[in-house]
Structure formats: structure tokens, C-alpha cells
Amino acid sequence: MFGRLGLGDLTSFGASGGGALGADDEAVTIRQVATVSAAKTNTTAIVGFSQVAAVGIETDPAAHYSAIATVTAGAIAAYTNASAISQIAAVTGAGFAGYTNAAAVSQIAAVGIERTVGYSWTNSEGSTWEAQCDLTGWDDGFRGDVDQLISDLKSGTVNATNTYSGFDLILLMDTPNSSDSLRYLNAPTLTATNVNSTAFTATEGFTGDGSADYINTNYNPSTDGSQFTQNSASHGCWQRTAATGGGYLYGFFSTSAEGIITNATPGGYGPNAGTTILNGTTARASLVGLTGINRSGSAARQIYFNGVSEGSDTASSTTLINKEVAILARKTATADQFSNAQISLWFAGRSFTANEWADIHAAFDTYRTAREAA
Amino acid sequence: MFIILTKAQADALRGMTSGTTALMPVPLKNGTEWALPAKVLDDPAHASKRRALAAITKRELTKADWPDPDPIE
Numbered sequence A: 001m002f003g004r005l006g007l008g009d010l011t012s013f014g015a016s017g018g019g020a021l022g023a024d025d026e027a028v029t030i031r032q033v034a035t036v037s038a039a040k041t042n043t044t045a046i047v048g049f050s051q052v053a054a055v056g057i058e059t060d061p062a063a064h065y066s067a068i069a070t071v072t073a074g075a076i077a078a079y080t081n082a083s084a085i086s087q088i089a090a091v092t093g094a095g096f097a098g099y100t101n102a103a104a105v106s107q108i109a110a111v112g113i114e115r116t117v118g119y120s121w122t123n124s125e126g127s128t129w130e131a132q133c134d135l136t137g138w139d140d141g142f143r144g145d146v147d148q149l150i151s152d153l154k155s156g157t158v159n160a161t162n163t164y165s166g167f168d169l170i171l172l173m174d175t176p177n178s179s180d181s182l183r184y185l186n187a188p189t190l191t192a193t194n195v196n197s198t199a200f201t202a203t204e205g206f207t208g209d210g211s212a213d214y215i216n217t218n219y220n221p222s223t224d225g226s227q228f229t230q231n232s233a234s235h236g237c238w239q240r241t242a243a244t245g246g247g248y249l250y251g252f253f254s255t256s257a258e259g260i261i262t263n264a265t266p267g268g269y270g271p272n273a274g275t276t277i278l279n280g281t282t283a284r285a286s287l288v289g290l291t292g293i294n295r296s297g298s299a300a301r302q303i304y305f306n307g308v309s310e311g312s313d314t315a316s317s318t319t320l321i322n323k324e325v326a327i328l329a330r331k332t333a334t335a336d337q338f339s340n341a342q343i344s345l346w347f348a349g350r351s352f353t354a355n356e357w358a359d360i361h362a363a364f365d366t367y368r369t370a371r372e373a374a
Numbered sequence B: 001m002f003i004i005l006t007k008a009q010a011d012a013l014r015g016m017t018s019g020t021t022a023l024m025p026v027p028l029k030n031g032t033e034w035a036l037p038a039k040v041l042d043d044p045a046h047a048s049k050r051r052a053l054a055a056i057t058k059r060e061l062t063k064a065d066w067p068d069p070d071p072i073e
Helices: A007-016 A023-040 A043-054 A061-065 A073-078 A093-097 A102-110 A124-132 A140-155 A354-373 B007-013 B038-042 B044-054
Strands: A167-172 A193-195 A199-201 A205-207 A214-216 A233-241 A248-253 A257-261 A267-269 A277-279 A289-297 A300-305 A308-313 A342-349 B002-005 B021-023 B034-037
Touching: A124 A140, A140 A167, A140 A354, A205 A233, A233 A248, A233 A257, A233 A354, A248 A342, A257 A289, A267 A289, A277 A300, A277 A308, A289 A354, A300 A354, A308 A354, A342 A354, B002 B007, B002 B038, B007 B034, B007 B044, B021 B044, B034 B038, B038 B044
Parallel strands: A193 B021
Antiparallel strands: A167 A342, A193 A214, A199 A205, A205 A342, A233 A289, A233 A342, A248 A257, A257 A267, A267 A277, A289 A300, A300 A308, B002 B034
């Protein structure tokens, strides 16, 4: 029996081998070691203790580990008891990396070890979005691109305008995974819906089949519009690959139409203008880039391509329509006017001035350029 | 290739299949049939519907099978 062993006895015992220790003595002996090792703050002793715990002799490791101030990587890797880990006040980086117990990890983070690891967002909106996301395929390069986009929308790189708060919704459809490409950047508890398996390519966006698939934004201007109102409204999208064969890049139709259509010039319906189309003046082989349509007053609309106004009219405003907006199609009772374009982002918000449209385009262009290079 | 559904089949299959994915059959011009792209069979998001989908007739569709575009386009 070793029930009355002191520190000197144990050290001597360890050095001379364990053959004399009987099975009935193990638990008592271990508790004595724990007390001594804590007093010595000897990491070698701690490693030895963790090994004992791992083979099951210790029945209440949490109580005895509570005094441990520091642990080496090896000890953490060998130890798997969550309640005991939660008692640890400090852990080395390597030791933390080897540990996978969620409950224990949360405890370690609480004492500040984890705060030194990972991307540091400049804009809290990015961090809030990330917290809701799937994160598959994410890296700090992507986080940086999104962070820069938010900064650019807040401060405007051309005219120093702040447009970020003017959007009801911003949907980045070109994230590293399809799930996060359906989660709104500025309203991260809300998501769009991939209907009928619309094809997704990371860093690029969603591509329609031109016949039966689309993205439902789940955004209904009449019920979800906050910034988007009858006499101050806008919507737009970034077309990465031009459609062939017509269709809507996004929109809806009931008694009134909204959206951008495939056309030789930038063209579209709305905001809140019945069925009156507004076309730009410059024909192009394709409309790759940012196309948006804006209502700045009860009788004032403009259409923008890549941040520059290309047309305007005085179509009178109509009340908001109770219909969800589809992307790569036109939402009706079901959906029609499908497009085979590839869309990288979509948004809806208040009216923006010409200076603001220039800043919005610059921000999205910087972001898209970065994603293309990723 | 498209999966061709009756109205009853379309009604049974229509709806969300996960938090961010859905099946929404599209009506054909004849008014009696609905279509889904056959690729939905390979999408893990719709796994819960795969058995029912796999048993339904498939065929190619032409432009004439789809409804005429609305005057507003």
C-alpha cells in the first residue's frame, strides 16, 4: 500500500519503476500525484497524469485537473475529458489545435486563447454574416474581398457616398459554396431558394438552364420592402455570362412587371411602373456587368449600366406589387421567361443618385475582379 | 431531358426540400403536364424525393412544349 506516500516517495517510486504498485493502490496514488504536480507546476508530471487518465484509472479527472495552469500540446492531445479541459485556464496554440471537443473549445475561447486566431473583420456586418454561413471553401482571401466590398459600399471609392444602408437585400451569389451564395449579406438570417437545381460555380455564380430552373429571392417588395418604396426604389444584378435566347435576368410579373431583361441595350421594368419598359440607348454585344434600374421620384426613372445612366423616362409610379422576385426567370403564378445567363449578385433597395450608382458599380466591380482572380 | 408529371404528381412533389432548395414543377403548354429538369435526380438536396421522381416518365421537350411567352417580355 502506498496511501501515505509523499512527494519524495513518489519521485523515487517513479524512477525505480512501477512494478511494486498494486492494482488496489493506483487510484489513491494518482490523486496524490495530482496534488503534488499542481504545486510543482511541472508539465512533465501533467503529461504523465493525462496518460493515466486515458487508460481509465482516474474516475474524476476534472476535480484533480482544476489546479492546472498550463498544459503542453502533448497533454491536450492525449486528453479527452471535456469537463476537465474546461478547467484549464491557458492552453498553447498547438495543444488547442489538437483538441476537438466543442464544449471544451468554447470554454477555452472564453478565456481568450482563440481570439488570436482567424480573420479580423473590419466591418462587423461581415462577421455577423459569417456567423450564419456554412463556411465550406472559405478562406481569408474571400473574407477580405467581402470586407472590402462592405467598406466600399459604406464609403464609396469614386464619390465617397454611403450606400450600404440603402439596400434592403444584397445577395452575393458567387461565394465559395452554394449554400452561402443564397444567404443575404446584409440580412443574414434570410435566404434565397435554389429552385429545381440551378447550377452553381464557386466564385462565379448561378447559371440558369433557360427552361425550368431559377433562384427565388423570397423578396416581395410589398411586404419586405423597407428601403424599396413606391417613389424611391431600385434593383439590379451583375451578369457574369451573358444570356443567349432571351428571358429575364430577374423579375416578376402579375399586373405589373419588375426586372431586367435580356436585350441589346440595358432594359427593364419597374421600379413600380406598371408594364412600361425603360431601355438604355447604347446597344452592346452583351451586357456583362452591372445593370440596374432606379426610381428617383413619382415620375422619374433611370436605367444604369456599369454605374452610368443610359436612359430615363417619366413613367408614373404604381403601388408595390405583391409578388416575389425570381433570378434567372420571371416569377408569375409559377415562373417563366427563363434565362441561361450566369448571375453573380443581385440587390434591391432605395433610389440611388448617379454618384451613388457610380460608387455601387465601383464597389461591386472591385469585388468581382478580386473573386475572378481568386 | 425532363421529368414529366401529372398535376397530381406536381402537387405532391412541389415544395421545399431543404432550407434553401425546392422543387417547383413548371407547367407545359398542353395544360395537363408539368416538368422538372432531370438533373434534380442527381441533386443530393432533393434526396427525400428521389424515389418518387425516379419512377416518373422522362422525355425531351422542344420549344413548342412550353407556354407561349407573355406579351410583356
